[in-house]
Amino acid sequence: MTVFITHCWRRIGIELGAWLARAFAIALLGLSGAWAQTSSVELTELIPVRKDSALMINAQLKLELGPAVEDALIKGLAVHFVAEAEVFRERWYWTDKKIGVASRYYRLAFQPLTRRWRLNVSSEPIAGTGLAGSISQNFETLAEALSVIRRQSAWKIADAQNLDPDARQRLRYEFKLDVSQLPRPFQIAAGNQADWNLQVNKTLRLSEELVR
Template identity: 65%
Template sequence: MMGFITHCWKNVGFEFWIRTGCLVGACFLALSQAWGQSATLELVNLRANRQDNVLVLNAQLKLELGPVVEDALVKGLAVHFMAEAELMRDRWYWFDRKVGVVTRYYRLAFQPLTRRWRLNVSSEPFSVTSLAGSISQNFESLNEALGVIQRQSHWKVADASELNPEARQYVLYRFKLDVSQLPRPFQIAAGNQADWNLQVASQLRLSAEMVR
């Protein structure tokens, strides 16, 4: 009788550990897949057009933050982004000439007390101007805040007087997560993590209709 009970316990114990091992393995797989979702930054669309003697730029991005950056935001760290557009003119005899440059700065932060997200937008670096000199918006979710950053519409790049109808010109567009605005210890740590290395660049040639 004792041998029968022992044999049964052996079978039950073996099945228990097999099932437990499978469950733990499945949990680890799910967690690794969730944590392994990397950050994404893609330039979906970039176009320019003339509006009332002004050259404006429209950019559409696909921006998804990685878990490391999201965790830093929830813990109170503000994250900065920068969009830059340079108007360039071809020169066959030397480097292309920079006619002008415009920049947008974004500061994204989480507010623990209200559980809301605040986005500040400025044409000047936040290290130079205070938040009071920027446009501020509050959002219920992170996706809503990122949606504003992803859509850069009717952005004035240059006046018509700055365009030369006799020259070939293009706009050089860049967007990045600005690690230089992080506290120094975070800058060092972020250098080895792909989630913080978000940047994209593209060149848009201006048509003859745009520069006349």
């Protein structure tokens, strides 16, 4: 009987702990009816450019973080963003062939001791505290940090030698807030909030001048 009671209390404790963690995550992510969900992202420019032996792109985003996301950042939660560009060669007889891909990973965090914002940028996923290999920059304001994320210039996405002048090629671009990098309880809470659902993508066909 004692073992049974102990097991029951242990189970209740685990369930209560999980509930409290989720409740805290929801509170931290800003489930407040007084806050308007104002986070937004828009792709205002996507220009492919041929330079020397590479195909590059210039992308410009109109990215705004709502109060819920900013509050979570100030309370110590790091927020991750991902930009990805892919080039495909169309094939009528088979699935399209991917001939180029490039990714940029951003980790944005607030440092309460210095009251500064730190942005890490890498071509590889930034998981946890594994920041080795990333470029780190510190900023006085959130706006300054966001300005770096908003602009992606001269970004190489494919080698020119892989482009086929006799075939059609297309470019696909995507940018998003990577909710999967949040701690598990926060992922559950963020999944129900439009303020955290930041994502934009666009596909365009490459001109003949770019693939020759």
